[in-house]
Amino acid sequence: MADAATVLVDAEGIITGWTPAAERLLGYPAAEMVKQPARVLLAAPEDAAKAEAIGAWCREHGGWGGLGQVRHRDGRRIDVGLRISAMRDPDGETSWLVSGVDLGSIPAWALSGSLLQAFLTRSPIGMAVLSPDLRYVWINDTLERYGGVPRAERLGSRMGDFLPGLDTEAIEARMRQALETGEPVIDYEYRGWTMAEPGSERAYSTSFFRLDNAEGRPVGVCYMAIDVTDRWRARERLALLNEAGARIGGTLDVLRTAQELADFAVERLADFVTVDLLEGVLRGEEPAKPSGETLPAFRRAGQASIREGCPESIAAPGEPIAVFPSSPLARCYFSGEPLLDPVMGVSIDAWSGDDPARTAKLREFGMHSLMVTPIGARGALLGVASFVRSRHPDPFEEDDLLLAEELVARAALCVDNARRYSREHAAALALQRSLLPHALPGGQAVEVASRYLPTDARNGVGGDWFDVIPLSGARVALVVGDVVGHGITAAATMGRLRTAVHTLADMDLPPDELLAHLDDLVIRLTEEEAGQEGVAAAVLGATCLYAVYDPVTQRCTMARAGHPTPAVVDPSGEVSFPPLPAGPPLGLGSLPFESAELELPDGSLIALYTDGLIEGCDQDIDVGLGRLSNALRQSARPLEELCSTVVDALLTSPQSDDVALLLARTHGLDSGHVVSWDLPSDPAVVAGARSLAVRRLAEWGLEDLATTTELIVSELVTNAIRHGTGPIRLRLIRHEVLICEVADTSSTSPRLRHPRTTDEGGRGLFLVAQLAHRWGTRYTEGGKLIWAEQDLPEQV
Missing domain, CATH: 3.30.450.20 (PAS domain)
Incomplete structure (x- = not known):
């Protein structure tokens, strides 16, 4: 030097x-x-x-x-x-x-x-020089440490002679590429194991470049390698988390989300995974905060194993889990912090508590490493996830715990969203079911059966509804309607409309007039809720079909507001869809509503339904009507069976909308249960009318009602003579109750008054109201009709 x-x-x-x-x-x-x-x-x-x-x-x-x-x-x-x-x-x-x-x-x-x-030999970057035939000529200390093979043994040998855990053919191919082209190969990554750590996979980044002599001829190839295992693991974790985001939480179902977490973590991170949630979380309730040393009830929400059937588990999904205060699961729940037990051998008894079955499982399958992570979201603790290794030889490390925490954190948000949705969905469904009729009082006029099927969990409950409303004169109203949208808003809107229909039905309005009043109500509600788009949209565009069946005349009067036409099955089994005038949906106020009257002989069947039954993602309306027609041809079957048949025949794929179905089989009243008399407008006929009524009651065996009926007939006929016009008709109907009707041609409605002690009159309707179970007024094409109902004696 x-x-x-x-x-x-x-x-x-x-x-x-x-x-x-x-x-x-x-x-x-x-x-x-x-x-x-x-x-x-x-x-x-x-x-x-x-x-x-x-x-x-x-x-x-x-x-x-x-x-x-x-x-x-x-x-x-x-x-x-x-x-x-x-x-x-x-x-x-x-x-x-x-x-x-x-x-x-x-x-x-x-x-x-x-x-x-000396600098190259001690460089922290692994370096080697190989001859043109790819044999080691020189190697530094770092590369010697990476490979785990002494330098003296590697010199003069090929890479594959000492590194069986690496894809040496692919690596040597890159070296030849650098030798042949003179272009360096930069940052070539590969993974494998070396003799330094047999069986432990590591990642390396290597660059290759050619070595030339003074004449420019290649004399070898040099490569430099660095250990990038940490970078590779971080990248793998990021890719795994991205994949988890796509695979976990695709549905708003708590149990399915928990199972997706378990399925995803098995093999990628652990050999056996369990997800245990608080019982209240499965019901959609707000989880209680840990308090003192009291453990809440847990249930197994999901589990997965590398072994088929999860033989390591002591419980099936949905079953309660016994948690011991000394167990890692309990410690994790109370502390809210994850636990890492790399070598479980010393803590198996604590993990299993006093349960010999659990201890036997732990030892039988060689569970040797454990991680327990709390499942928490938005400040609430929902449960605990456990990760176990049995077949995988390596114990869990801190990096594995970080990955488990990330996976559980992502799944926890999905579980909490599913819990919140389940709670809201259950509340909306409970609200809707509470607003739907719990019993359908068809009485002797019609036999009824119904089905309500809420849509799938993604869309939530909607505003479909139906009703059967007893009317005066033994008649019955059949109603079906559909509110736009889903959820609590739609259910609440449905309840408002159903209540309005009940109120209007009590006024004994014809179907077309009732829909007109309902349309006015919807317009007012839309104006009132103009600032709330969801509410206004639910009200506007609602549909309804209102039908009134009279068992005396065996005729049915119907009107519809944007609703599908009902199906009618005659006693012979022929199915038809009558040409009922199409009215606009409620709230538009554009066109008037029109009624149509059909004759429904005794034993006829009428089917009212919402569009969710006949319109689906796999069929258009014509196909749906055809399927409905085929199913209704079995009309002789019991109505409950027929309801199930119709639903099974039409709902062949997941629902995209709520479905309401109402089937009604008609029963007409024979002439022996109805009698009527035309009376002149003369006060002298009142006594005769009383006598006619008493004789008919005797024929029906209703002598116990003779006195009260005489008074009712006397007062109603007298009022019709005094305040009405034209001919008078008296009619008695023996049905579930005894009905007395008096009709005249006047449109003036009587009014109930409480007379003073000095008044000489005005007590007629007051007496009728006291004697009758119910009474009221109904307008007809030719005037009005006053009716009164009395309960039949129990022995009749």
């Missing part, structure tokens, strides 16, 4: 030569150092052992090069680059020529020779 300090040392380690450069470097003149032991130049006494090792290496290999420290005369330590070479005299005696350069003063361009070799 140029301007190097040089010292000659004999075989006994005594300095025999000292150059001026050595004096300049170390401050000692030659007279002081010649014949002194070389060890006096050591920077510290503890360096003596290292010097002995270097001396042994020199005697074995004939020299040495590297870095070291020496002591200046003034006590300073100087970092030097050393080169030791053997020298022999004619007598065969060996001396050592030691050259050193001050590293603090040497410029970067001066690095060469042994100093450069």
Whole structure:
């Protein structure tokens, strides 16, 4: 080395030569150092052992090069680059020529020779030089450590001879590419294991470039490698989390989300995974905060294993889980912090508590490493997830726990969303079911059966509804409607409309007039809710079909507001869809509503439904009507069975809308249960009317009602004569109740008054109201009709 300090040392380690450069470097003149032991130049006494090792290496290999420290005369330590070479005299005696350069003063361009070799050998980057036939020529310390094979064994050999855990063919292909093209290969990544850690996969990033001689001919290839396992694992974790986002939480179902977490983590992270949630979470309730040492009830929400059927588990999904206060699950729940037990052998008893079955499972399947992570979202603790390794030989590490926490955190948000949705869905469904009729009072006029099927969990409940409303004169109203949208808003809107229909039905309005009043109501509601788009949209565009069946005349009057036409099955089984005038949906106020009247002989069937039954994602309306027609041809079957048949025939794919179905089989009243008389408008006929009514009651065996009926007939006929016009008709109907009706041609409605003690009249309707179970007024095409109902005696 140029301007190097040089010292000659004999075989006994005594300095025999000292150059001026050595004096300049170390401050000692030659007279002081010649014949002194070389060890006096050591920077510290503890360096003596290292010097002995270097001396042994020199005697074995004939020299040495590297870095070291020496002591200046003034006590300073100087970092030097050393080169030791053997020298022999004619007598065969060996001396050592030691050259050193001050590293603090040497410029970067001066690095060469042994100093450069020492730098490369100790570089933290793995380096190697291979011959054109890809055999090792030189290898540094770092690469030797990576491979776990001594340098001496690798020199002269191929990569594949000592590294069976790597894809050496692919790596050598990149080397040949660099040799042939002269273009370097940069940042080629590969994974595998080496003899340094057999069976433990690591990742490396390697770059290859060709080495050329002075003539430009390739003489070998150099490669540099760095261990990027941490970077690879971080990237793998990120990719795994991205995949988890796509695979976990695709539905708003708590149990399914928990199972998706377990399925995803098995094999990717653990051999056996359990997800245990609080019982209240499965019901959609708000989870209670941990308090004291009281453990809440847990249920197994999901589990998965590398073994088919999860034989490691002591419970099936949905079953309660026994949790012991000393178990990791309990500690994790109370602390809210994850737990890592890399080697479970010492904690199996604590993990299993006093349950011998659980202990036996742990030992049978060799569970040896455990992680327990709390499932928490939005400040609430929902449950605990456990990750176990049994077949995988490596214990869990901190990085595995971080990954488990990330997976559970993502799944926890999905579980909480599903819980919140389940609660809202259950509330909306409960609201809707509470607003739907719990019993359908068809009475003797119609036999009814119904189905309500809410849509799937994604869309929530909607506003479909139906009703059967008893009317005066033994008649019955059949109603079906549909509100736009889903959820609580739609259910609440449905309840408002159903209540309005009940109120309007009590007024005994014809179907077309009832829909007109309902349309006015919807318009007002839309105007009131104009600032709330969801509410206004639910009201506007609602549909309804209102039908009134009279068992006396066996005729049915219907009107519809944007609703599908009902299906009618005659007693012979023929199905038809009558041409009912199409009215606009409610709230538009554009066109009037029209009624149509059909004759429904005894035993006819009428089917009212919402569009969700006949319109689906796999069929258009014509196909749906055809399927409905085919199903209704089995009308002779019991109505409950027929309802199920219709639903099964039409709902062949997941629902996209709510479905309401109402089936009604008609039963007409025979002539023996109805009698009527036309009476002149003359006060003298009142007594005769009473007599006619009493004789008919005797024929029906209703003598117990004769007195009250006489009074009712007397007051109603008298009122019709005094305040009405034209002919009067008296009609008695023996049905579930005894109905007395008096009709006249006047449109004036009577009004109930509470007379004063000094009044001579005005007590007629007051008496009727006291004697009858119900009474009311209904308008007809020719005037009005006053009716009163009495309960039949129990023995009848």
